[in-house]
Amino acid sequence: MPEGHSVHRIARQFDRNIVGRPVGASSPQGRFVEGASVLDGRTATAVKAVGKQMFLEFDDDLWLRVHLGMYGAWDFAGQIFADPTIASANGRMGQTNQRGTTLPPDGDHAEGAADPVGVDERILDAAGENSLTSIGAPRRTRVHVRMSEQTTGLADEGEMWPPPIVGQVRLRLLTELTCADLRGPTACELQTPDEVAATIAKLGPDPLVDDVAAGEERFTSVVRRKPTSIGLLLMDQSVVGGIGNVYRAELLFRARQNPHTPGREVPEEIVREIWRDWVRLLAIGVETGQMMTMDDLDPAAYRAAMASRDDRHWVYHRAGLPCRICGTAIVVEEVATRKLYWCPSCQA
DNA sequence: GCTTTATGGAGAT
DNA sequence: TCTCCCTAAAGCC
Numbered sequence: 621m622p623e624g625h626s627v628h629r630i631a632r633q634f635d636r637n638i639v640g641r642p643v644g645a646s647s648p649q650g651r652f653v654e655g656a657s658v659l660d661g662r663t664a665t666a667v668k669a670v671g672k673q674m675f676l677e678f679d680d681d682l683w684l685r686v687h688l689g690m691y692g693a694w695d696f697a698g699q700i701f702a703d704p705t706i707a708s709a710n711g712r713m714g715q716t717n718q719r720g721t722t723l724p725p726d727g728d729h730a731e732g733a734a735d736p737v738g739v740d741e742r743i744l745d746a747a748g749e750n751s752l753t754s755i756g757a758p759r760r761t762r763v764h765v766r767m768s769e770q771t772t773g774l775a776d777e778g779e780m781w782p783p784p785i786v787g788q789v790r791l792r793l794l795t796e797l798t799c800a801d802l803r804g805p806t807a808c809e810l811q812t813p814d815e816v817a818a819t820i821a822k823l824g825p826d827p828l829v830d831d832v833a834a835g836e837e838r839f840t841s842v843v844r845r846k847p848t849s850i851g852l853l854l855m856d857q858s859v860v861g862g863i864g865n866v867y868r869a870e871l872l873f874r875a876r877q878n879p880h881t882p883g884r885e886v887p888e889e890i891v892r893e894i895w896r897d898w899v900r901l902l903a904i905g906v907e908t909g910q911m912m913t914m915d916d917l918d919p920a921a922y923r924a925a926m927a928s929r930d931d932r933h934w935v936y937h938r939a940g941l942p943c944r945i946c947g948t949a950i951v952v953e954e955v956a957t958r959k960l961y962w963c964p965s966c967q968a
Numbered sequence: 969g970c971t972t973t974a975t976g977g978a979g980a981t
Numbered sequence: 982t983c984t985c986c987c988t989a990a991a992g993c994c
Contacts, residue, residue: 691974787988787989788987804987864975868975
């Protein structure tokens with residue numbers, strides 16, 4: 621379930637590995653056969669991420685719009701040219717676990733020490749150990765999909781090309797060196813430039829797309845006008861792009877705001893502070909590939925929190941656990957079919 | 969083995 | 982506010 625940071629990271633992967641190359645397109649699952657046949661053989665010319673959506677441009681003003689929804693994911697395999705501006709080379713982007721194997725070049729096997737936290741986007745080697753490629757300069761990393769049962773014995777470590785289809789692959793994009801498999805998207809469709817523009821026009825500001833100061837004004841003026849609760853507004857993609865359920869909960873805790881306060885009753889300075897905090901958290905998320913929301917915690921407490929894979933936030937997914945600040949039990953409630961976590965004391 | 973859950977959103981009512 | 986769609990991993994017998 622990717623929030624905005626993942627989508628920007630995925631776009632970077634496309635930029636480095638797919639854009640500028642002719643691609644073979646197919647829909648092994650069969651649900652995007654027509655679209656894939658239109659794309660097949662064309663060259664990807666540009667990629668753009670806005671909020672939680674990604675747009676991949678092909679020859680002749682043809683665009684592919686992908687929204688991963690709650691459990692969509694891209695799997696990369698083959699020769700992956702890592703983004704030098706982001707930490708760790710990834711295979712699987714989008715969901716929590718990684719189904720790939722990374723063979724770092726020249727035996728340069730950087731260990732998890734490169735990343736103090738344990739990871740959202742984790743690379744598991746064949747033995748099940750965690751390994752991360754190092755942060756830094758562009759490099760080629762070979763990634764391949766773990767052999768499924770049906771292919772075991774047919775191929776050894778990474779010899780199979782193209783990689784075997786595993787699971788429900790809506791769309792496979794294949795260049796000479798790289799394979800990108802799309803599973804479970806909530807949206808995967810072709811668009812004209814006008815349609816792309818219309819889709820983007822409906823989205824609220826994204827700090828990585830729009831001017832940050834202008835975004836702050838837009839966000840603030842909308843929030844300050846609405847009777848809708850701030851908790852709902854932060855999840856509304858027409859108000860601000862890219863925030864999902866995790867960042868929503870964490871941003872509100874960090875601002876010590878009650879999620880139920882109507883937007884127009886949240887003090888303007890607090891609204892601005894929430895936007896600026898989103899700008900900061902998004903940048904960290906894109907850089908690290910993790911939803912790091914406790915960057916302001918002291919180092920010892922931070923390390924302790926990060927040691928647990930499933931308990932590394934202030935309030936998200938911590939129902940019943942003591943608030944890290946005041947000890948009050950974190951509550952969870954169902955709001956608009958999504959779970960809302962907050963501290964009734966700190967965010968009174 | 970079966971059930972539950974998930975970082976989302978569209979469309980009907 | 983409800984229902985539905987998308988898929989795989991985690992949780993629970």
